[in-house]
Amino acid sequence: MHLTTICRIIGMLLMIFSLTMALPAALAAIYQDGALGAFSYAFGLTFLSGLSLWALSRGKQPDLGIRDGFLVVALFWTVLGLFGALPFYLADNPGLSVSAAVFESVSGLTTTGATVITGIDDLPISILFYRQFLQWLGGIGIIVIAVAILPILGIGGMQLYRAETPGPVKDNKLTPRITGTAKALFFMYVAMTLACTLAYWAAGMSFFDAICHSFSTVAIGGFSTHDASMGYFDSPLILLICTVFMLIAGMSFAIHYHVWRSGRVRLYMQDSETKFYLGVIATATLSVCGYLIFSGEQTPLDGIINGLFHTVSIATTAGFGADDFAAWPSFLPVGLLLLSFIGGCAGSTGGGMKAVRVMLVAKQGIRELKQLIHPSAVIPLKIGSHRVEAKVVSAVWSFFGVYLISFLAITLAMMACGLDFLSAFSATAASINNMGPGLGEVAANYSTVSHTGKWILCYAMLLGRLEIFTLLVILLPAFWRR
Amino acid sequence: MHLTTICRIIGMLLMIFSLTMALPAALAAIYQDGALGAFSYAFGLTFLSGLSLWALSRGKQPDLGIRDGFLVVALFWTVLGLFGALPFYLADNPGLSVSAAVFESVSGLTTTGATVITGIDDLPISILFYRQFLQWLGGIGIIVIAVAILPILGIGGMQLYRAETPGPVKDNKLTPRITGTAKALFFMYVAMTLACTLAYWAAGMSFFDAICHSFSTVAIGGFSTHDASMGYFDSPLILLICTVFMLIAGMSFAIHYHVWRSGRVRLYMQDSETKFYLGVIATATLSVCGYLIFSGEQTPLDGIINGLFHTVSIATTAGFGADDFAAWPSFLPVGLLLLSFIGGCAGSTGGGMKAVRVMLVAKQGIRELKQLIHPSAVIPLKIGSHRVEAKVVSAVWSFFGVYLISFLAITLAMMACGLDFLSAFSATAASINNMGPGLGEVAANYSTVSHTGKWILCYAMLLGRLEIFTLLVILLPAFWRR
Ligand SMILES: [K+]
Ligand SMILES: [K+]
Numbered sequence: 015m016h017l018t019t020i021c022r023i024i025g026m027l028l029m030i031f032s033l034t035m036a037l038p039a040a041l042a043a044i045y046q047d048g049a050l051g052a053f054s055y056a057f058g059l060t061f062l063s064g065l066s067l068w069a070l071s072r073g074k075q076p077d078l079g080i081r082d083g084f085l086v087v088a089l090f091w092t093v094l095g096l097f098g099a100l101p102f103y104l105a106d107n108p109g110l111s112v113s114a115a116v117f118e119s120v121s122g123l124t125t126t127g128a129t130v131i132t133g134i135d136d137l138p139i140s141i142l143f144y145r146q147f148l149q150w151l152g153g154i155g156i157i158v159i160a161v162a163i164l165p166i167l168g169i170g171g172m173q174l175y176r177a178e179t180p181g182p183v184k185d186n187k188l189t190p191r192i193t194g195t196a197k198a199l200f201f202m203y204v205a206m207t208l209a210c211t212l213a214y215w216a217a218g219m220s221f222f223d224a225i226c227h228s229f230s231t232v233a234i235g236g237f238s239t240h241d242a243s244m245g246y247f248d249s250p251l252i253l254l255i256c257t258v259f260m261l262i263a264g265m266s267f268a269i270h271y272h273v274w275r276s277g278r279v280r281l282y283m284q285d286s287e288t289k290f291y292l293g294v295i296a297t298a299t300l301s302v303c304g305y306l307i308f309s310g311e312q313t314p315l316d317g318i319i320n321g322l323f324h325t326v327s328i329a330t331t332a333g334f335g336a337d338d339f340a341a342w343p344s345f346l347p348v349g350l351l352l353l354s355f356i357g358g359c360a361g362s363t364g365g366g367m368k369a370v371r372v373m374l375v376a377k378q379g380i381r382e383l384k385q386l387i388h389p390s391a392v393i394p395l396k397i398g399s400h401r402v403e404a405k406v407v408s409a410v411w412s413f414f415g416v417y418l419i420s421f422l423a424i425t426l427a428m429m430a431c432g433l434d435f436l437s438a439f440s441a442t443a444a445s446i447n448n449m450g451p452g453l454g455e456v457a458a459n460y461s462t463v464s465h466t467g468k469w470i471l472c473y474a475m476l477l478g479r480l481e482i483f484t485l486l487v488i489l490l491p492a493f494w495r496r
Numbered sequence: 497m498h499l500t501t502i503c504r505i506i507g508m509l510l511m512i513f514s515l516t517m518a519l520p521a522a523l524a525a526i527y528q529d530g531a532l533g534a535f536s537y538a539f540g541l542t543f544l545s546g547l548s549l550w551a552l553s554r555g556k557q558p559d560l561g562i563r564d565g566f567l568v569v570a571l572f573w574t575v576l577g578l579f580g581a582l583p584f585y586l587a588d589n590p591g592l593s594v595s596a597a598v599f600e601s602v603s604g605l606t607t608t609g610a611t612v613i614t615g616i617d618d619l620p621i622s623i624l625f626y627r628q629f630l631q632w633l634g635g636i637g638i639i640v641i642a643v644a645i646l647p648i649l650g651i652g653g654m655q656l657y658r659a660e661t662p663g664p665v666k667d668n669k670l671t672p673r674i675t676g677t678a679k680a681l682f683f684m685y686v687a688m689t690l691a692c693t694l695a696y697w698a699a700g701m702s703f704f705d706a707i708c709h710s711f712s713t714v715a716i717g718g719f720s721t722h723d724a725s726m727g728y729f730d731s732p733l734i735l736l737i738c739t740v741f742m743l744i745a746g747m748s749f750a751i752h753y754h755v756w757r758s759g760r761v762r763l764y765m766q767d768s769e770t771k772f773y774l775g776v777i778a779t780a781t782l783s784v785c786g787y788l789i790f791s792g793e794q795t796p797l798d799g800i801i802n803g804l805f806h807t808v809s810i811a812t813t814a815g816f817g818a819d820d821f822a823a824w825p826s827f828l829p830v831g832l833l834l835l836s837f838i839g840g841c842a843g844s845t846g847g848g849m850k851a852v853r854v855m856l857v858a859k860q861g862i863r864e865l866k867q868l869i870h871p872s873a874v875i876p877l878k879i880g881s882h883r884v885e886a887k888v889v890s891a892v893w894s895f896f897g898v899y900l901i902s903f904l905a906i907t908l909a910m911m912a913c914g915l916d917f918l919s920a921f922s923a924t925a926a927s928i929n930n931m932g933p934g935l936g937e938v939a940a941n942y943s944t945v946s947h948t949g950k951w952i953l954c955y956a957m958l959l960g961r962l963e964i965f966t967l968l969v970i971l972l973p974a975f976w977r978r
Contacts, residue, residue, distance in 0.1 A: 080869075080871060344917060345909075345911035348907075352904055379894045379897050379901075382891055383969055386566075386965060387974055404890070408893070411890070411893035411896075413864075415857050415896070427827075429826050430825075430827045434918075435826060439917070490869065493869050
């Protein structure tokens with residue numbers, strides 16, 4: 015373990031992160047919305063903490079190893095999540111409690127998009143911007159970590175991902191990957207955000223709303239500047255734009271990168287994860303729209319728009335709302351909630367278990383049935399033309415098992431905190447899948463959840479965002495042994 | 497496929513099965529309880545159907561292959577389940593609808609123990625006896641199939657089971673296994689039933705109740721002759737006797753067989769599945785009792801008795817009730833419901849996914865975490881001293897995946913039938929795990945579930961009892977190809 019180097023990295027990250035508070039501070043100063051003090055104070059504290067960490071851990075900087083990678087990734091969201099809570103705690107409006115402020119901050123950074131705030135429309139403009147900006151920052155963090163770092167750590171079968179995609183970088187050291195790849199990913203992310211902003215603006219959003227919602231769209235975050243979320247704009251065109259960008263942001267940025275470098279758009283359709291991801295969403299959309307229309311719940315046009323938008327919003331784990339989705343016949347919201355367990359592609363800003371893992375598991379299930387009929391046949395497991403190693407398959411299965419057990423344990427804990435079954439189940443699913451809104455008591459927001467409950471859900475959001483194993487592995491004694 | 501042989505086997509099974517209706521018919525005649533006509537008619541119809549099938553498919557009888565094994569196992573419960581419904585449908589009391597009668601019959605035979613009947617205490621004595629007898633018969637069927645047939649079919653990693661236990665029979669043909677092993681298993685089963693009957697009787701049950709409840713106890717069935725289930729007797733001693741026999745019946749009958757043959761009782765403690773099974777139940781019992789007592793919900797003595805009894809009853813998937821369990825703080829019933837997914841040991845009369853599979857998955861999860869820290873280490877996966885083949889592990893994982901997907905799909909279907917989330921979730925879990933009682937709307941009985949819902953739950957009970965794959969594999973077109 016190279017703890018000094020890790021401290022230095024975290025210090026640097028904190029200094030960069032403090033800039034996210036400088037921008038809202040400027041907004042607060044311009045619009046005199048009353049949050050200037052909170053942001054200035056939070057900015058100072060974060061920057062100085064970062065500077066101290068960075069300055070105190072000078073010296074020779076060795077290359078980082080695998081274990082250091084786990085620690086950096088785990089600390090990235092926990093430390094930033096805590097410091098990011100400062101403005102929510104310090105500002106008079108919303109003036110959250112400690113647990114609520116950390117919940118809002120972690121929910122933002124992990125791009126979960128669950129909120130504890132009621133009366134979002136009345137928040138100071140700087141706080142509104144800050145919430146969206148947290149998601150945007152979390153989004154790029156996720157992509158860089160997922161594309162550049164996780165494959166090296168080999169979490170839950172993500173070697174698979176590295177093996178299949180002729181990805182950006184292939185060597186095994188952390189440092190060159192992060193610097194080299196991160197720039198390209200960042201560039202694409204910014205370009206996508208700009209395109210999304212322009213589209214929203216052209217469709218009728220105010221410029222401020224367009225920027226804010228493009229932040230939370232490309233990050234598959236789901237925060238909005240309005241209590242009514244996307245429903246506020248009452249515009250099918252905006253819902254469609256949002257749908258398109260959610261779908262794009264839910265694809266692997268490694269593929270985007272590859273298409274961008276080679277110019278070959280057909281790479282999307284050659285990638286089996288992308289095909290699976292789009293196939294599942296298309297099937298779900300057809301079922302949901304079909305039910306809404308043929309049951310007479312909605313008019314055909316409304317059914318198509320609402321069905322498409324909500325299916326994509328929940329399945330990609332964005333979690334934007336428009337229609338009163340929680341009031342649909344209950345098996346639709348619950349069914350979509352289950353879809354969020356699949357989530358986006360690996361290397362996207364989406365949450366969930368990731369399409370590639372679910373695809374692998376589905377293929378393995380079918381393979382096993384065939385094997386039962388032909389016990390002596392040798393049936394290889396393939397993704398595209400690439401044969402999947404047994405080691406990778408077992409890593410993916412373990413990921414599933416641990417994900418499921420974590421999910422169930424947290425659901426029970428939330429019930430012990432006083433939530434009913436549907437609320438506990440959906441709150442946990444929405445948190446661990448980094449999706450956002452739940453059902454039942456937590457359909458609109460999480461303000462009624464107890465302090466303990468909020469901390470548990472924070473843990474769930476981090477667990478999901480850190481691909482479970484990152485957070486679990488550092489809890490093992492063996493991890494800390496020399 | 498040897499369809500004539502299969503028809504002959506099913507015909508023979510039906511003729512044997514018709515005897516389960518002859519005994520209640522005799523009871524009905526003696527006690528003049530009004531169900532004589534129903535049982536006579538049902539007996540005649542079942543026996544003649546069996547005889548016709550048997551007689552029509554004469555001729556050369558070749559050895560059966562793997563695929564025939566799947567069909568026989570799948571037909572065993574479906575055909576017997578349908579014919580077994582006749583008395584429930586024909587008798588004036590309970591006079592069930594077709595769907596309700598089939599539900600009650602399938603629930604009995606699969607040893608699920610979910611009921612659609614209200615007013616059980618008022619049923620004719622012959623019907624009461626018949627319900628319990630169905631469970632007892634289902635129980636021995638399960639054991640013979642699980643110990644003698646499933647390992648050959650290699651369903652969901654059950655080769656594992658064969659590999660570890662120096663089990664009764666090891667060759668690969670069906671016929672000698674069934675005849676040879678079945679006798680020994682049957683003998684042990686009868687002995688256990690007698691012991692249980694005597695214990696109940698000595699503890700104060702009427703002789704009739706003692707027989708009836710010993711039937712449903714050794715079968716881990718959960719049917720009772722009283723609406724209040726075990727609570728009717730209001731006797732801690734009876735609850736303890738029931739607990740002990742549920743625990744024994746939840747262990748593998750292959751181990752029982754082995755202990756019986758060798759006389760070495762310490763074999764139980766050398767078997768890793770048995771240790772895991774008892775360890776999980778002990779941990780859960782301590783947690784439940786601890787919570788009930790320290791939260792002040794119950795007095796210490798009540799807390800210990802009720803906590804122990806209900807934990808064992810749900811964890812082994814027996815499903816007997818005593819206290820008003822569904823009214824406990826909701827995370828306890830839901831937590832125990834999740835335990836029923838583990839269920840009994842492979843080769844027991846218990847349901848669920850079976851302890852050995854869950855143990856394997858838990859070990860694999862821990863192994864994977866260790867592998868993350870030491871990426872290049874070779875860490876073998878062992879059960880006891882036996883190293884588990886990768887093929888077996890992947891079969892177990894697939895079993896889990898398919899089990900989970902089936903569970904979720906059926907839960908959604910039950911919600912579409914009008915059940916709320918908790919009721920749908922618990923009804924599906926209780927059915928697929930062959931456990932019995934649910935929570936919410938289906939806590940007491942399943943009478944309010946729609947016809948479609950009852951059929952779906954019948955399917956779930958069969959799916960669970962047939963280890964999922966048996967029922968799924970015969971739906972594959974490849975299964976029917978030459
Ligand atoms: K989200
Ligand atoms: K049962």
